[in-house]
Amino acid sequence: AQTVTQSQPEMSVQEAETVTLSCTYDTSESDYYLFWYKQPPSRQMILVIRQEAYKQQNATENRFSVNFQKAAKSFSLKISDSQLGDAAMYFCAYGGGSGSQGNLIFGKGTKLSVKP
Amino acid sequence: SAVISQKPSRDICQRGTSLTIQCQVDSQVTMMFWYRQQPGQSLTLIATANQGSEATYESGFVIDKFPISRPNLTFSTLTVSNMSPEDSSIYLCSVQRDAKNTIYFGEGSWLTVV
Numbered sequence: 001a002q003t004v005t006q007s008q009p010e011m012s013v014q015e016a017e018t019v020t021l022s023c024t025y026d027t028s029e030s031d032y033y034l035f036w037y038k039q040p041p042s043r044q045m046i047l048v049i050r051q052e053a054y055k056q057q058n059a060t061e062n063r064f065s066v067n068f069q070k071a072a073k074s075f076s077l078k079i080s081d082s083q084l085g086d087a088a089m090y091f092c093a094y095g096g097g098s099g100s101q102g103n104l105i106f107g108k109g110t111k112l113s114v115k116p
Numbered sequence: 117s118a119v120i121s122q123k124p125s126r127d128i129c130q131r132g133t134s135l136t137i138q139c140q141v142d143s144q145v146t147m148m149f150w151y152r153q154q155p156g157q158s159l160t161l162i163a164t165a166n167q168g169s170e171a172t173y174e175s176g177f178v179i180d181k182f183p184i185s186r187p188n189l190t191f192s193t194l195t196v197s198n199m200s201p202e203d204s205s206i207y208l209c210s211v212q213r214d215a216k217n218t219i220y221f222g223e224g225s226w227l228t229v230v
Binding site for chain 2: 033035037042043044045046047050091095096097102103104106107108109
């Protein structure tokens with residue numbers, strides 16, 4: 001069975017600085033997707049960034065980028081120029097290939113605080 | 117992305133009662149999913165709802181406790197039956213919008229059972 005591990009329950013960053021959130025996963029599949037979701041106090045799960053396993057290039061979305069190390073099964077999220085609005089829970093998630101649509105496996109989350 | 121609306125956004129329920137959560141999507145989707153997030157925990161998939169067929173439940177979740185309806189391609193309901201305090205959770209409706217297994221979530225329904 002697939003597992004997702006986020007080893008940092010809480011992280012803190014100074015406004016305008018850079019922070020990296022860690023995520024490791026375990027799978028025997030070759031076709032899969034990885035995601036980072038943000039959950040602010042409003043509780044809504046917001047997709048931050050997505051990575052296809054077959055792509056070697058790391059995904060980037062504005063201030064958010066990932067470091068995808070497939071052999072090491074590592075998928076970290078880097079937030080550059082942190083803003084107060086980035087404060088939230090961040091969940092790493094694994095999605096299998098076409099045979100497991102919709103069943104995302106989530107890590108336990110990392111609570112990110114941003115200090116002004 | 118997708119616009120996914122859920123009702124109610126929050127409710128306080130009496131033990132032993134049932135509550136139905138509604139989920140409306142802004143366009144047609146084949147598959148809708150219901151997740152549960154218990155306090156301080158991560159998300160767990162309850163079931164997958166396809167239009168025109170019975171929902172498929174994950175291990176640990178049963179239809180009698182969480183009946184689901186999917187009358188059309190833009191709407192679904194989840195009922196939490198005979199509630200106990202252990203059912204106090206955020207329930208999230210979600211949809212898949214592309215072939216890359218990307219799941220978009222509604223705002224969530226926060227239920228507290230007293």
